[in-house]
Amino acid sequence: MSKYIMAEQNARTITGEDKIFGVNKRAQEMIQKVGRDKVANATVGSLLDDQGNLVVLSSVIEVLKGLGPVDFAEYAPIAGTPAFLDAAVRAVFLDDIPDxxxxxxxTPGGTGAIRNAIQNYSKRGDAVMTSDWYWSPYKTIAEELERTIETYPIFDEDNRFHHTAFTSKMNALLAQQDRLVIIINTPAHNPTGYSLTLEDWDHVLSAIRDAATDKAKKIVLLVDVAYLDFAGDPKEYREFLPKLVDLPENALALIAFSMSKSFTVYGMRGGALICLSPNKAITEEFKLVNSFSNRGTWSNGNRSAMVALSRIYAEPALLDHVVHERQRALDILLRRGRTFTAAAEQAGLDICPYDSGFFVIANCSDPDGVSEELFKEGIFTVPFDGRGLRISIASISEAWCAVIPGKIVEAIRRKEAVK
Ligand SMILES: Cc1ncc(COP(=O)(O)O)c(C=O)c1O
Structure with missing residues (x-):
C-alpha cells in the first residue's frame, strides 16, 4: 500500500527533510546562539568568503544590472538563444572548440542538462551508471524519470581511479540493457574533489570504445563539468576535452554545462547540454529531442541569464574582467584545499584523494556519530553514504581548514573509545 494520501510514489524513495538542509539549519541555530566566528558551517555547496557571505562576481552582476526590461521579460527560444549557446560552448572549450x-x-543549470540527458538517452527502467561517491541529485533525477542509479567503486586500494571497476560495471550493465548513460563528474568531483587524470580518461575511453564494438549497444558518456572553473588552471583542466571527440558512431559524449559556480549565479539557472558528434544526424536529433524535453518540462530557460552570458562573451574586456575576478575567488578555494589536505596529512585523517573543488570526503565508519561529536565543537559537516563526512571547504575559512582535520580525528577516536 502506498504511504501517500493523494500523491503517487512512482518508484521514488521520497524522504523527509534533506540531510544537508537539516545540518545547515542546526548550524544556523548555533550561529544565532554563540556567534559566527565560533561555528564552522561546512555544509553549504556554494563558495563563501571568510565571513560566511556568498562570493559573487561583481563583474557578472554589473552585466545583469545593465540588461534592459525585455532581456528579463521576454521568452527565450525553447532551445536557448543562439548567442547563448555559442557562449556556453566557448565557456566550456575556451578557444579550442573542436572541429x-x-x-x-x-537548460536550467547543470541539473536540467543531466535531466535531459537521462530522459533522452535511456529508457524507463534502465540503470544509469556513475561512481559510488556521487552527487545525490543524480539519484533523485533518475528516480524522477523512473530509472535507477548503479555505481562502481571510484577508487581502488591505492586510492587511484578504479579503471577495472569502471570497465566491469559498464560491461555488466551493457549485458543487461542495450543503452547506457554513464555520468562522470570531473574535474573537482563532488563530493570527493577528485579530478580524472589524462591517463584515467584514456582508460575510460578505451573501455567505451571496446564496449562499442558491439554495434547493438549505445553508450552515452555524460561529463558533468559543474566545477570546471573551480579546479585550477583553466587550460590544464580542459586538456581532456579533445579526447571526447572521436568516439565510435554508437558512443556519444555529452557535456552538462552550468553557470552556477563559474559565474556565481546559482539562482539564475543558466546551463546547457552540449553534444559532441561529427555525425550531423546525431546532433540534429539531439537538438530535436532536447527541445521537446524543454518544452515538456520547464518550457524555456531564463532569458536574462542567457543574455548576460552572451554579452560577456561578446566583449573581450568584460570576459577578461570576469576571468580575473573568478581567479581571485578560485585562489581562495585553492588555498583552503592546500591547507585542509596538509592538515589532514599531519593529523592522519583518511580522506578521499582530493585534487580540487568545493568538497572533501573524510572516510569514517560512523559518520552520524562523528558528526554529532563535531556539532558539540561548532563544526557542522554532512554524514555521507554511511561511510564518510562531507566537508565543504568552499564555505569555511582557511583558519577552520587548518583545524578541522585534527578535530575530526579526535572525534573519531572519542567515538571509537566508547564502543
Ligand atoms: C556535481 C554537480 N553537478 C551539477 C550541479 C548542477 O548545479 P546547477 O543545476 O545549479 O547548475 C551541481 C551543483 O551543485 C553539482 O554539484
Missing amino acids: GSISAVA
Whole structure:
C-alpha cells in the first residue's frame, strides 16, 4: 500500500527533510546562539568568503544590472538563444572548440542538462551508471524519470581511479540493457574533489570504445563539468576535452554545462547540454529531442541569464574582467584545499584523494556519530553514504581548514573509545 494520501510514489524513495538542509539549519541555530566566528558551517555547496557571505562576481552582476526590461521579460527560444549557446560552448572549450559538429540546448543549470540527458538517452527502467561517491541529485533525477542509479567503486586500494571497476560495471550493465548513460563528474568531483587524470580518461575511453564494438549497444558518456572553473588552471583542466571527440558512431559524449559556480549565479539557472558528434544526424536529433524535453518540462530557460552570458562573451574586456575576478575567488578555494589536505596529512585523517573543488570526503565508519561529536565543537559537516563526512571547504575559512582535520580525528577516536 502506498504511504501517500493523494500523491503517487512512482518508484521514488521520497524522504523527509534533506540531510544537508537539516545540518545547515542546526548550524544556523548555533550561529544565532554563540556567534559566527565560533561555528564552522561546512555544509553549504556554494563558495563563501571568510565571513560566511556568498562570493559573487561583481563583474557578472554589473552585466545583469545593465540588461534592459525585455532581456528579463521576454521568452527565450525553447532551445536557448543562439548567442547563448555559442557562449556556453566557448565557456566550456575556451578557444579550442573542436572541429566538426557540435550542438547545444539551453537548460536550467547543470541539473536540467543531466535531466535531459537521462530522459533522452535511456529508457524507463534502465540503470544509469556513475561512481559510488556521487552527487545525490543524480539519484533523485533518475528516480524522477523512473530509472535507477548503479555505481562502481571510484577508487581502488591505492586510492587511484578504479579503471577495472569502471570497465566491469559498464560491461555488466551493457549485458543487461542495450543503452547506457554513464555520468562522470570531473574535474573537482563532488563530493570527493577528485579530478580524472589524462591517463584515467584514456582508460575510460578505451573501455567505451571496446564496449562499442558491439554495434547493438549505445553508450552515452555524460561529463558533468559543474566545477570546471573551480579546479585550477583553466587550460590544464580542459586538456581532456579533445579526447571526447572521436568516439565510435554508437558512443556519444555529452557535456552538462552550468553557470552556477563559474559565474556565481546559482539562482539564475543558466546551463546547457552540449553534444559532441561529427555525425550531423546525431546532433540534429539531439537538438530535436532536447527541445521537446524543454518544452515538456520547464518550457524555456531564463532569458536574462542567457543574455548576460552572451554579452560577456561578446566583449573581450568584460570576459577578461570576469576571468580575473573568478581567479581571485578560485585562489581562495585553492588555498583552503592546500591547507585542509596538509592538515589532514599531519593529523592522519583518511580522506578521499582530493585534487580540487568545493568538497572533501573524510572516510569514517560512523559518520552520524562523528558528526554529532563535531556539532558539540561548532563544526557542522554532512554524514555521507554511511561511510564518510562531507566537508565543504568552499564555505569555511582557511583558519577552520587548518583545524578541522585534527578535530575530526579526535572525534573519531572519542567515538571509537566508547564502543
Ligand atoms: C556535481 C554537480 N553537478 C551539477 C550541479 C548542477 O548545479 P546547477 O543545476 O545549479 O547548475 C551541481 C551543483 O551543485 C553539482 O554539484
